[in-house]
Each structure stands twice: as C-alpha cells, then as structure tokens.
Amino acid sequence: MIGVHSAQVIREAEDRFFEENPGADLMQIAARAVSDRAREMAPTGVTLVVVGPGNNGGDGLFAARNLAAAGRPAVAWLVTGQAHPQAVIAARQVGVKFVDSSTAMHMLPDVMLVIDAVLGIGGRPGLFPVVERFATACDDLCIPVLSVDVPSGLSTDEVTPTATSFRAAHTVTFAAPKLCHVGEPAAERCGSVEVIDVGLSLPEPDVRRLDEVDIARWWPWPTAVDDKYSRGVLGIDTGSERYPGAAVLSTTGALNAGTGMIRFVGPERAANLILDAMPSVTIGPGRVEAWLMGCGWGKQDRDAHAARLQAALESGLPAVVDADALEHLPKTVPDGWLLTPHAGELAAMLGVHRRVVEVDPIRHARQAAARWNTAVLLKGATQYVVEPSGRVTIAVPGPAWTAQAGSGDVLAGICGMLLAAGLPAWQAGALGASVQAMAAAHKPGPFPPAVIARTLPEVLGGLWTTLRSRAFVLPVEQ
Ligand SMILES: NC(=O)C1=CN([C@@H]2O[C@H](COP(=O)(O)OP(=O)(O)OC[C@H]3O[C@@H](n4cnc5c(N)ncnc54)[C@H](O)[C@@H]3O)[C@@H](O)[C@H]2O)[C@@H](O)CC1
Ligand SMILES: Nc1ncnc2c1ncn2[C@@H]1O[C@H](COP(=O)(O)OP(=O)(O)O)[C@@H](O)[C@H]1O
Numbered sequence: 001m002i003g004v005h006s007a008q009v010i011r012e013a014e015d016r017f018f019e020e021n022p023g024a025d026l027m028q029i030a031a032r033a034v035s036d037r038a039r040e041m042a043p044t045g046v047t048l049v050v051v052g053p054g055n056n057g058g059d060g061l062f063a064a065r066n067l068a069a070a071g072r073p074a075v076a077w078l079v080t081g082q083a084h085p086q087a088v089i090a091a092r093q094v095g096v097k098f099v100d101s102s103t104a105m106h107m108l109p110d111v112m113l114v115i116d117a118v119l120g121i122g123g124r125p126g127l128f129p130v131v132e133r134f135a136t137a138c139d140d141l142c143i144p145v146l147s148v149d150v151p152s153g154l155s156t157d158e159v160t161p162t163a164t165s166f167r168a169a170h171t172v173t174f175a176a177p178k179l180c181h182v183g184e185p186a187a188e189r190c191g192s193v194e195v196i197d198v199g200l201s202l203p204e205p206d207v208r209r210l211d212e213v214d215i216a217r218w219w220p221w222p223t224a225v226d227d228k229y230s231r232g233v234l235g236i237d238t239g240s241e242r243y244p245g246a247a248v249l250s251t252t253g254a255l256n257a258g259t260g261m262i263r264f265v266g267p268e269r270a271a272n273l274i275l276d277a278m279p280s281v282t283i284g285p286g287r288v289e290a291w292l293m294g295c296g297w298g299k300q301d302r303d304a305h306a307a308r309l310q311a312a313l314e315s316g317l318p319a320v321v322d323a324d325a326l327e328h329l330p331k332t333v334p335d336g337w338l339l340t341p342h343a344g345e346l347a348a349m350l351g352v353h354r355r356v357v358e359v360d361p362i363r364h365a366r367q368a369a370a371r372w373n374t375a376v377l378l379k380g381a382t383q384y385v386v387e388p389s390g391r392v393t394i395a396v397p398g399p400a401w402t403a404q405a406g407s408g409d410v411l412a413g414i415c416g417m418l419l420a421a422g423l424p425a426w427q428a429g430a431l432g433a434s435v436q437a438m439a440a441a442h443k444p445g446p447f448p449p450a451v452i453a454r455t456l457p458e459v460l461g462g463l464w465t466t467l468r469s470r471a472f473v474l475p476v477e478q
C-alpha cells in the first residue's frame with residue numbers, strides 16, 4: 001500500500017525537512033533519479049530537456065548535467081528564458097548545449113528522449129502556447145517523454161485533465177504519488193510511475209493505493225480447520241425474469257472467489273440457469289452471513305424490491321447493494337453495507353449529473369459515504385472505496401477490457417463472498433475490485449465477464465502460492 005498525497009502536503013513535509021536539515025540538497029537526489037532513468041530509456045542518441053522556471057526545471061537541468069558529465073549528448077531548452085541559476089551554471093560547465101524554441105522544435109524528430117521538466121507540483125494546469133505545441137508534436141512523432149514529478153500541464157491533485165499536457169512514457173515522482181498519478185484519466189498521461197524516496201516524513205495518508213501484496217495479506221484464505229460454514233455463507237438475491245444473466249454472473253463471481261456456501265433466493269428461471277452451470281449452489285432460504293442484492297433486478301417490481309431490501313436491512317446482516325437496489329436505499333443503512341455504484345448510479349443517488357461525479361469522483365463518493373454512513377465502492381477505470389470517515393482506498397488497477405456489461409455483477413459477487421467471510425465493507429470492496437482487475441490483467445483481451453470470473457481461481461491460487469512460499473523462507477525464530 002502506498003499513500004497518495006497532495007502537493008500541499010508534500011510542500012509542508014519539504015519545509016519541515018529543510019528546517020531539520022539545513023543545507024540538504026534534495027534536488028540532487030531528484031536529478032540523479034531522473035538521469036539514471038533517462039540513460040535506461042535512451043541508451044544512445046540525444047536527450048532534449050525542456051526546462052521551466054522553477055525547481056522542476058532545476059531537477060531537469062541537473063539531470064542534463066549528469067547526462068553530459070557521463071558523456072551523453074544533452075540539450076536544454078529554457079522555455080521562459082530563465083531557470084534555476086546554479087543548475088544553469090552546472091549544466092554549462094559540462095557542455096550541455098542550450099537551444100531556443102525553434103531549434104528545439106526542429107531537432108525533435110531526431111532526439112531519442114525528451115525530459116519534461118517544465119512544471120511540477122508548483123504548476124497550474126495548462127502549458128505556455130509554444131510548449132503546448134511542442135508537447136503535441138512529441139505525441140504526434142511518438143517521441144518517448146520522461147516527465148519529472150508530473151507531466152507538465154496536468155493538475156497534480158486532480159484525476160481529470162482540464163488542459164493539454166505532456167503525455168509521458170514514464171514519470172519519476174518524489175516522496176509519494178499524487179492523485180494525477182493514480183486516478184484515470186489523468187494517470188494514463190503519466191505512463192509508468194516511479195516514486196523516489198527523498199527522505200521526507202509524510203503524515204498518515206487519507207488516500208491510499210493498494211498493491212498485490214496487500215491483497216495477498218488481507219485475503220481470507222481458508223485455514224486447515226475451516227468448513228463451508230466458517231468460510232461464510234452468502235445469500236444472493238439477484239436477477240429477474242428479464243435479466244437472469246445478472247444472477248448467473250454475480251453467483252459466478254461469488255463462487256469463483258471461494259465462497260464457503262451460496263444460497264440463491266432469486267427468481268426461478270435464474271435459479272435453474274445457475275444450477276445448470278454451478279451445481280454446488282443451493283437454492284432457497286436459510287441462514288446466511290451476508291447478502292448480495294440488486295444486480296439485474298431491473299425497473300419492474302419496484303415495491304417487491306424495496307421490500308426485499310428492507311428485509312435485508314432488518315436482518316442486520318452486512319450486504320452488498322448493487323445496481324437497481326441502489327434506487328431503494330433508505331435514509332440510513334446498517335454499518336457494514338457496501339454500496340457499489342458506477343458513476344451514473346452515484347450521480348442518481350446524489351441528484352447530480354454523471355459528468356460532475358466523473359470530474360471529481362472522490363468528493364462525490366465521500367459525500368455518499370457520509371450521507372449513508374457506510375462504505376461506497378465507486379466503480380470505473382479507477383475504483384475508489386470510501387469509508388464514512390472519508391478515508392479512500394484505491395484498488396489495484398486493471399485493463400479497460402473489464403469495461404463491459406456484466407463485469408459489475410461479477411464484482412458484486414466477489415465482494416459478497418468477502419463480506420460473508422467476515423471482512424469489513426471497505427476491505428471487501430477494495431479487495432473485490434482489485435482481484436477482478438488482477439484477473440483481467442492476467443488474461444488480457446476481450447474475454448467476457450464470466451471468463452474473467454473463472455480466471456479468479458488461477459489468480460488467487462497464484463497469489464496464495466506466492467504468499468506461502470515467502471512465508472516458507474522466513475527465518476525461524478530461536
Ligand atoms: N518537494 C519535493 O519533495 C521535491 C521537489 N523538487 C522539485 O520541485 C518542484 C516544485 O518546484 P516549484 O515549487 O519551484 O514549482 P514548479 O517548478 O513546479 O513551477 C513553478 C513555477 O512555474 C510557474 N507556473 C506554474 N504554473 C504555470 C503555468 N501553467 N504556466 C506558466 N507558468 C506557470 C509558477 O509561477 C512558478 O514560477 C517539484 O515538482 C520537483 O520537481 C525536487 O527538486 C526535490 C524534491
Ligand atoms: N476503463 C475501465 N478499466 C477497467 N475496468 C473498468 C473500466 N470501466 C469499467 N470497469 C469495470 O467494469 C465494471 C462495470 O460495472 P458496471 O457498469 O456496474 O457493469 P454491469 O452493471 O453491466 O455489470 C466495474 O467493475 C468497473 O470497475
């Protein structure tokens with residue numbers, strides 16, 4: 001897990017660092033990381049460094065100095081004519097060549113790598129017009145771009161770009177990732193992201209991004225003494241006469257994630273389809289540890305749906321509430337419910353336009369989590385799980401192949417399994433979203449949601465084997 005921090009928090013940490021370590025030179029650490037990565041990305045040929053007026057430009061110019069000092073041809077373009085004074089002197093001393101904007105543009109087709117050091121965490125969104133033309137030309141010519149800290153033009157703390165920016169193949173950032181590095185669609189403009197520890201002490205994050213190790217450690221693996229009941233019994237009330245497939249998909253997700261026992265209580269037609277495909281599922285009511293409701297309910301039988309949700313509420317059990325069930329939410333829901341809207345459903349829950357949610361997903365997911373006082377998993381290219389406290393957990397990302405009808409049903413089933421196993425709602429949401437993404441990444445391609453669900457055992461099995469083999473080599477305590 002890695003903490004995601006705002007530009008403001010990074011600046012405050014930097015101020016504290018310099019108070020405690022007067023004379024320390026973080027810029028050299030940053031520049032070294034950039035020049036090391038540049039040498040890997042472009043082992044031969046010319047590197048063109050585009051330099052802005054602040055410390056981001058300083059990082060870039062010192063990186064150019066490092067490259068030239070190592071015998072690599074480096075050229076610098078100071079986009080405002082001004083740059084970090086010591087970095088200019090250092091770069092000149094080792095023979096970095098300085099060029100103007102028209103030379104930079106002319107030579108672009110022949111450079112191996114562009115280092116974008118125009119704006120960092122001090123940047124406002126957007127680029128100077130001449131730089132905007134240059135950034136677009138880099139894109140058009142497919143020139144690899146290495147961005148320093150953030151692709152210039154992006155807003156560090158936002159996931160939705162509002163202006164032209166550089167589009168990096170790789171970004172070297174410092175201290176911690178920022179929202180633009182982890183939230184789509186901005187994250188796509190950052191390429192692969194590398195975080196360099198420059199020694200800052202950061203506060204406890206209120207936004208964190210999971211990685212595969214977290215999933216392995218938190219997953220409710222069965223123990224030797226488990227039985228089907230202790231692993232968790234999930235009640236599934238999904239599907240309708242019109243949408244029986246949603247019942248099959250949600251049950252497929254739950255079963256392939258490893259639910260101890262499933263009791264399906266939805267419509268008969270769906271039950272028959274489920275039994276044909278998954279004979280281990282039991283049909284009819286009985287004791288359960290958690291409920292999964294709403295996938296494929298459709299817009300008919302609204303009163304019956306509202307009553308079924310009310311019954312789940314009165315049971316006091318945890319529940320995944322998905323899709324059409326989100327329309328019937330009472331004013332308050334029990335602690336331990338996991339609401340799983342996509343952007344459109346969240347917009348309807350809050351009475352705003354979908355686009356408003358897409359522009360600032362975290363703010364709106366936080367509003368819903370606070371309003372219903374329970375965990376919300378906002379689905380989409382980036383999946384945010386928000387608790388009523390406002391803490392955000394971002395799931396492991398996956399490929400866009402998952403964006404197809406029925407993927408949400410599978411995801412709801414996986415989350416249901418995790419709730420039944422006893423995990424808190426936020427963790428069930430974060431793990432469920434992560435493993436679905438990992439399964440899609442494991443089998444990239446236009447595989448239908450059911451195939452991705454059936455890939456889960458392989459992915460979870462691999463994770464379990466890796467976890468166990470690591471545990472195996474741990475030194476035995478004397
Ligand atoms: N905080 C850290 O941990 C570290 C920071 N370092 C570097 O320092 C950078 C921050 O430096 P600065 O605070 O000097 O800020 P920047 O270098 O990001 O840019 C600020 C300058 O650009 C101008 N500007 C901002 N947006 C503009 C726009 N859209 N159009 C035109 N001009 C614009 C500002 O007025 C200011 O003069 C970081 O991104 C990073 O690269 C590193 O040197 C070391 C570690
Ligand atoms: N661009 C994307 N990249 C990766 N996953 C995506 C992307 N867009 C959507 N998804 C995933 O696809 C699923 C779609 O859910 P949803 O819209 O509820 O589908 P349905 O209701 O048809 O099952 C979600 O799990 C979401 O995380």
Ligand SMILES: [K+]
Nearest residue numbers: 119148150152
């Ligand atoms: K930059």
